[in-house]
Amino acid sequence: MARVMAIDYGDARTGVALSDPTGTLAGDAFVIAEKSRGALAVKLAAVCSERGVSHIVLGWPRHMNGDVGERAKLSEGLAAKLEKLTGLPVALQDERLTSMDAHRVLSDNGRRGAKRKAAVDAVAATLILEAFLPSLKNQP
Secondary structure, rough: OOEEEEOOOOOOEEEEEEOOOOOOOEEEEEEOOOOHHHHHHHHHHHHHHHHOOEEEEEEEEEOOOOEEEEEEHHHHHHHHHHHHHOOEEEEEEOOOOHHHHHHHHHHHHHOOHHHHHHHHHHHHHHHHHHHHHHHHHHOO
């Protein structure tokens, strides 16, 4: 069993998506409203404990040319905090264009305005999760 938690880290809202217990399908997705990286890490660690998470994947927002910018460095810092709090390794997943794709998915499904803004981070986390799950099949 390998429940995976994917994270789309944001300044004020962070999207979280969880796989099913087999690590095969994306399931529950929600948003945590938290501005403090330390407090966010504690909340995410609690989710890991409560939901039996065995793998964490964190969106890594590199620039389009592949360079690591300030946002990516913030994600790396959160990854280090999560590893320390949970004892689980945190994989960094390229998330370029994920938020744009999330907006498109929501728009295509009739979500507009405030409803879309509230859901985009959870959808982005789900897209990160769906991109990561196939890599688990390649692990021994």
